[in-house]
Amino acid sequence: MFSPLMKIPVGDIPQSPKEISFSENIAGLSDIYSKYRSGDFRFPPRLDVKLVYYRSGRQLFFQGSLRGTFEGSCSRCLSEYTFELNKDFEFVLSPAVSKPDRKIEELSREDLGLSYYSTDEIDLMPLILEQVLLALPTRPLCDENCRGFCAGCGANLNQEACVCSAAGDDPRMAIFRSLKVGR
Ligand SMILES: [Zn+2]
Numbered sequence: 413m414f415s416p417l418m419k420i421p422v423g424d425i426p427q428s429p430k431e432i433s434f435s436e437n438i439a440g441l442s443d444i445y446s447k448y449r450s451g452d453f454r455f456p457p458r459l460d461v462k463l464v465y466y467r468s469g470r471q472l473f474f475q476g477s478l479r480g481t482f483e484g485s486c487s488r489c490l491s492e493y494t495f496e497l498n499k500d501f502e503f504v505l506s507p508a509v510s511k512p513d514r515k516i517e518e519l520s521r522e523d524l525g526l527s528y529y530s531t532d533e534i535d536l537m538p539l540i541l542e543q544v545l546l547a548l549p550t551r552p553l554c555d556e557n558c559r560g561f562c563a564g565c566g567a568n569l570n571q572e573a574c575v576c577s578a579a580g581d582d583p584r585m586a587i588f589r590s591l592k593v594g595r
């Protein structure tokens with residue numbers, strides 16, 4: 413499903429920084445993603461990635477940026493919207509010292525972007541996916557100022573006036589009215 417570009421043999425990682433850029437088909441990631449997040453976001457068919465990588469001793473350094481147009485379902489007004497995700501990232505992979513037989517450990521989250529590799533080939537896909545997940549907002553909003561639905565009348569406040577406040581019987585307002593009356 414993924415191109416071989418996304419796998420870099422450790423032995424091919426040079427000491428002087430090497431720069432690559434590619435546009436990766438990540439259509440399949442939406443399915444993987446929706447299994448452990450509730451499907452708030454949908455991934456674009458392609459992700460543009462720029463990457464610089466090099467080694468220092470056995471430590472592998474990666475710096476890059478990713479860009480793609482994602483889709484979300486607004487958590488306030490439920491509308492579908494698209495947004496551009498741009499993220500610069502960097503991470504360092506250190507060789508895992510123990511359990512050489514253990515499968516890919518790159519996804520183990522550590523502070524400072526420090527993770528481990530235990531294979532002789534670095535699979536970039538899970539590493540880049542992790543960067544995408546770090547870059548995505550915690551919850552989808554079509555707009556910072558999205559007004560969502562009125563809890564009283566259900567009007568989409570981005571598109572129409574609230575009916576219940578016009579009628580003056582929004583139950584949430586009653587307490588303010590009574591406060592005023594009390595003074
Ligand atoms: Zn919204």
Ligand SMILES: [Zn+2]
Nearest residue numbers: 562565574576
């Ligand atoms: Zn209302």
